[in-house]
Amino acid sequence: MTQPTPPTNPIRPTDDEARALAQSLIREARFGALGTLDPDTGAPVVTRVALGPGPQGELLTFVSSLAVHTTALLQDHRAGLLLGEPGTKGDPLTHPRLSLQVEAVAIHRDDAAFPAMRDRWLSDHPKSKLYIDLPDFFFFDLRATSAALNGGFGRAFRLTPADLT
Incomplete structure (x- = not known):
């Protein structure tokens, strides 16, 4: 009796083309879908956030302390972030997208890094003035x-943090 063939692993070995695509999706992202856990209920919450590069190549989001996702990130720094949008034609599932697990580090106004981040943010998001x-x-x-x-x-x-820089 023959044994059933185990399913083929759909994950390919990470190569330079995959790294370049992931890095491009991060570099070009100006918004994304951020998934956090509501601190009051524990239920998942997904919100759209503005994104942009920092002066050192960081991936930044600029948030209000009034937002639910901000409260969530201050209590649990882990989040999911989806980048990439479907094109105007074709099946949306055939377009590239990157799902990141992130650790959110708060950078407040009194942080020495804040002024340079502010200047860079304004250069990419002038309406945020x-x-x-x-x-x-x-x-x-x-x-x-x-x-x-x-x-x-x-x-x-599957990519590691080193694959993304």
């Missing part, structure tokens, strides 16, 4: 701890 100096806003540096890249149909990869 309307609220960037409001006292309840600050940055989170979203540091990747792992990632899953779907580069399109049949192109799945």
